[in-house]
Amino acid sequence: MTKGLIQLCYRKIIDADAQKAWDKYVFEDTWMEFFMQTQNYNQEGKYRTFQEIADNVPAAANLNYLVSTAAINYIRQLKDIVPDIANVYGKLCLPFNRFRFEIIHADLKDKDGYKIAVYFYSEPVTWIDTLDGKLLIAYGDQRENLQSGAEVETEMIALQPYLNISSVILGSKKSDQEKDYLLSTTENDPI
């Protein structure tokens, strides 16, 4: 009846070419935060790039987290809806409540080369089918409802670059004694 329960993940890349106001704010403010926080790990100014700092200062692995603090309030402004990913109506539709922030490239002397990514992890959705390159999904775990013949609201979302199925449970829902939980991938370890 269904393919299974899936989690979608959209990797939104933001760089100096950002056009939308939200993207520009995140670009500017996380760049400033990177500039500020990096000084904790680079007090002698020996390193220029995030990669150099990360390679030479083990504690600098925290920079992804520390810099993300400048993005969190913008992410809250999204009101739980993944940006850019629209349904076939052209409307943003995909709920999320987890994200991951990644510095792709940062050079203290080249702001224009600064590039980051925000991974938005959807809440679990039921993957019913794939039609003409579009996922037919229903929000939440609707496997039992679909199996019992109940009417379920659905959504169609096109497969597109940077949109990934990040975890999956295939098949129908088992009995209560054998409850399924979304398996974490290496990209989505729960806290």
Next chain:
Amino acid sequence: MCLIRPGPFINTAIYRNIYMLYLKQFIFSNNTLRSGVLSKKPELLKLMERKEFLRRGFLSALGTSFILPMVGACSSDSVDPDTTGTTTGTTTGTTTGTTTGTCTTTASETAGPFPTKTPSSLVMADITSGRSGTKLTVKITIQNKNASCAALANAIVDIWHCDADGNYSEYGGTGMQSTNYTSVHFLRGRQTTDTNGLVTFTSIYPGWYSGRAPHIHAHIYNSSGTSLLVTQIAFDQSICNTVYAQGAYKSHGLQDTTNASDNVFGDGVGTELASFTGSVADGYVLTHTIVVNG
């Protein structure tokens, strides 16, 4: 979804009727009609917003029959805002849609909610975030050695410290970790100094962890974000002994490292030891001056 915009033929009639209905409903639901609110027609009237859709549940049979007649009208997608002449509701549109070649016009979408410039999540005065412990007010004054020790305004001050059990809030984890953005990052905060060079935080008295004397980390930047000083604030051990003997601190016991034996403060805490007033019952006030080369 079918978007109705002002345009010729039947779209105009439908648009106008829906707009009038919208006006009536708006006035009905807003006893106070503010001037100007309705003076401008909405650029696009959308027949159905997804959230409303979800709230009302799946399309009822009535809803479906109401929507269906619109589909034919939607085949015309001409946009000619407000310049259309008078049309009657009986005109039938016959255009066949916007698809040309192999591409289809991307659907129009609202830009809202408009993002607003917002400070880092670190910017907060109360950094407690629900951690239990004895209340501590942290008052830090920043002075500029390069300006005769005058107060330094607009300096950015970050502080962070551990909780009563000696744990820091989640600090990075692995690079592969996703974060629930509603989660809190306790006992970390950022403030900008006022004209007196002062920042004030509300927090709890820090606990301790093995090998270190109790401390608060502080990083001071100038208004451009350039680092001026990274330092730590030391605590009075007699007060620590009082605080750590009670409440949320009791199970963890007394600190295992004194300022004198600490590898950071061991060379002396002359410029790093804060002043304290208060009590366990009323909470403590930490007062400290940090001098930077601004």
